Amino acid sequence: MKAEKIKNIAVIVAGIDEEYQSAVISGINSFVKQNDINAVYFTAFGGVLANSRYDIGEYNIYNLVNYEKFDGVILMNNTICAVEEREKIIERVRASGKPVIVFDCDEYPEFYNISIDNTGAMKDIVKHIICHHKARTVNYISGPLANPEANARYKAFEAVMQENGMEIDGRRVYYGEFRPVDGQKAIEEFVHSGLSLPDAFICANDAMALSAVITLEKHGYKVPQDVMVTGFDHTYNARNYHPAISSVKRPLFDAGRLACETLMKLMSGEKCEHTIALEAEAVFYSSCGCNDCCDCSVEEYKKSSVDIISGCRTGISLLNRMTSLLAETESPDDNLNVIGQFMDELECEACYLCLCSEWQGTFNSVTAQMSEDKYVDVGYTKTMSAPLIWKKGGRYSVESYTSSEMFPEQPEGSGNISYFLPLHFREHSLGYYIVVNGDFPIASMLCHSIMMSISNSIENIRKLLHLNNAIEELDKLYVIDPLCDIYNRNGFIRVADAIFRSCAVTKTNVMISFIDMDGLKFINDNFGHNEGDFALRKLAGIIKECCGAEYICARFGGDEFIVFGSGVKGEDVEALERKFEAKLAEFNNIVNKPYELSASIGTCVTDVDADTRLFKLITQADEKMYEQKKRKKTSRYLRRS
Numbered sequence: 001m002k003a004e005k006i007k008n009i010a011v012i013v014a015g016i017d018e019e020y021q022s023a024v025i026s027g028i029n030s031f032v033k034q035n036d037i038n039a040v041y042f043t044a045f046g047g048v049l050a051n052s053r054y055d056i057g058e059y060n061i062y063n064l065v066n067y068e069k070f071d072g073v074i075l076m077n078n079t080i081c082a083v084e085e086r087e088k089i090i091e092r093v094r095a096s097g098k099p100v101i102v103f104d105c106d107e108y109p110e111f112y113n114i115s116i117d118n119t120g121a122m123k124d125i126v127k128h129i130i131c132h133h134k135a136r137t138v139n140y141i142s143g144p145l146a147n148p149e150a151n152a153r154y155k156a157f158e159a160v161m162q163e164n165g166m167e168i169d170g171r172r173v174y175y176g177e178f179r180p181v182d183g184q185k186a187i188e189e190f191v192h193s194g195l196s197l198p199d200a201f202i203c204a205n206d207a208m209a210l211s212a213v214i215t216l217e218k219h220g221y222k223v224p225q226d227v228m229v230t231g232f233d234h235t236y237n238a239r240n241y242h243p244a245i246s247s248v249k250r251p252l253f254d255a256g257r258l259a260c261e262t263l264m265k266l267m268s269g270e271k272c273e274h275t276i277a278l279e280a281e282a283v284f285y286s287s288c289g290c291n292d293c294c295d296c297s298v299e300e301y302k303k304s305s306v307d308i309i310s311g312c313r314t315g316i317s318l319l320n321r322m323t324s325l326l327a328e329t330e331s332p333d334d335n336l337n338v339i340g341q342f343m344d345e346l347e348c349e350a351c352y353l354c355l356c357s358e359w360q361g362t363f364n365s366v367t368a369q370m371s372e373d374k375y376v377d378v379g380y381t382k383t384m385s386a387p388l389i390w391k392k393g394g395r396y397s398v399e400s401y402t403s404s405e406m407f408p409e410q411p412e413g414s415g416n417i418s419y420f421l422p423l424h425f426r427e428h429s430l431g432y433y434i435v436v437n438g439d440f441p442i443a444s445m446l447c448h449s450i451m452m453s454i455s456n457s458i459e460n461i462r463k464l465l466h467l468n469n470a471i472e473e474l475d476k477l478y479v480i481d482p483l484c485d486i487y488n489r490n491g492f493i494r495v496a497d498a499i500f501r502s503c504a505v506t507k508t509n510v511m512i513s514f515i516d517m518d519g520l521k522f523i524n525d526n527f528g529h530n531e532g533d534f535a536l537r538k539l540a541g542i543i544k545e546c547c548g549a550e551y552i553c554a555r556f557g558g559d560e561f562i563v564f565g566s567g568v569k570g571e572d573v574e575a576l577e578r579k580f581e582a583k584l585a586e587f588n589n590i591v592n593k594p595y596e597l598s599a600s601i602g603t604c605v606t607d608v609d610a611d612t613r614l615f616k617l618i619t620q621a622d623e624k625m626y627e628q629k630k631r632k633k634t635s636r637y638l639r640r641s
Contacts, residue, residue, distance in 0.1 A: 075089065103115070103255065228289060340390060351391075417436070484540030492552065
């Protein structure tokens with residue numbers, strides 16, 4: 001009997017370190033582990049740092065998804081605040097033709113919607129504040145209205161306000177992004193607005209509500225004595241704060257599990273309702289003046305708090321130790337070795353660090369300028385490498401694989417949970433990370449920080465490679481003649497002087513040949529400077545070929561060249577000059593030019609001691625060369641017909 005194919009699902013989500021996402025993901029993972037499914041999360045931390053260039057690099061991970069490799073998609077569209085990015089993802093998902101589950105969104109009838117009642121529960125919260133607590137002035141801290149959940153909650157607030165004959169003052173509405181910092185900003189903006197203190201701040205989620213309470217207290221306002229605050233989502237921190245935040249309890253774990261269960265049925269060909277609704281419940285705690293309530297015992301709270309603090313300290317220790325060691329690395333191998341040392345502390349089954357084939361960028365050796373042209377800003381290179389794979393304690397690498405495969409190697413079996421996280425510097429993609437069968441991405445508050453530290457360290461290595469290349473190129477320009485591709489005067493002095501001083505100590509003889517091209521002015525005047533440059537390059541090539549590895553040659557300036565050697569015998573000098581003349585003749589016979597390539601040479605061979613000066617010997621060789629040149633006539637420069 002043929003075994004049933006293992007199902008693979010893609011989950012598109014942002015901000016998995018937040019409690020809402022973590023709760024839904026826990027529900028998905030619970031179902032995955034109990035069924036023959038592999039779940040692959042593609043996740044970003046966009047919108048966290050208020051840096052648009054950074055967000056581009058984060059959201060790029062969504063371009064990696066190859067929908068052909070999956071049987072279905074769970075799209076946590078309500079976690080992706082960037083409207084344009086969300087629409088791009090929806091278009092790709094729609095084009096895939098795969099069954100798709102979304103959350104709290106009825107805008108796309110072709111998708112299946114797991115909905116938790118936002119409207120009814122938010123109405124209950126607002127009614128409670130107005131009717132039970134007699135609030136008459138109300139401020140509202142909203143999520144982004146482009147987000148379906150934020151929009152539904154605002155409309156519920158608006159409806160109850162109208163039902164009770166209360167106008168909404170636009171100055172008392174703050175539009176945030178569901179982030180904790182939005183609660184702080186909303187209160188700061190209110191404090192400086194000159195408006196009177198409202199009776200209540202109604203917030204679209206707990207993260208903003210909790211931050212609002214903390215900021216109000218910093219400004220001397222007491223909650224709920226001076227002003228009431230409510231939230232939404234019933235998160236752990238909000239319900240265990242003092243005062244506990246009145247909120248809306250939602251079955252998030254159940255929603256995640258139900259999403260996966262529904263997708264499983266759709267992948268198997270079963271019919272399902274397009275919208276499955278779950279109920280939410282308003283809960284009223286001391287932040288609005290009602291009785292405080294804690295759903296866990298003091299003992300459980302103490303243990304949970306210690307676990308959170310301990311986990312945070314462990315993460316900080318990992319981050320600090322790794323960052324300090326990464327700062328010492330100066331090569332890709334050193335960098336990867338340091339990262340590899342900390343993989344086992346992530347408590348996962350496998351971890352992959354994958355890099356674009358052009359992650360190092362390019363260095364133009366001609367212009368000696370850094371080029372960003374090879375940086376990847378959208379998508380990933382066709383070919384990737386995985387230079388660091390940590391798997392069950394062992395480390396190895398995969399030299400090359402195609403990005404369409406996403407994994408350097410596919411996880412074995414079923415029940416695997418993989419998290420893909422972007423590796424980038426600002427908007428520039430360097431690659432991505434994969435964490436397999438470990439809760440680190442959703443359990444650690446420092447996952448984002450650790451990933452950023454690794455990304456920055458790899459970018460530092462990239463820049464260091466560029467810097468070293470630039471230094472090498474500058475040094476080459478300092479010592480190498482760019483026209484003739486042999487040493488220039490600086491290069492000759494640097495290399496020859498060290499050998500010369502050694503010969504002075506060992507009383508070894510040295511040879512200096514001074515070569516001057518014949519008729520360069522004649523060639524330039526009659527055939528142009530390009531032809532003169534050609535002749536110089538060819539002469540330099542002949543000199544270099546004659547010298548081989550035994551001698552040092554250089555362009556000393558203009559049409560002058562120099563050859564230097566040590567431990568030379570008389571017959572060596574004669575052999576060098578014969579070879580030089582032969583190569584010149586060979587060139588003139590082969591290359592059909594209207595002139596002959598010619599040069600005059602003078603050679604000086606002498607023992608050296610501490611009193612001998614290199615430039616004095618160069619002068620002697622130059623004088624011998626000049627004697628030879630005087631015996632030549634200009635007419636020789638023309639090729640005889």
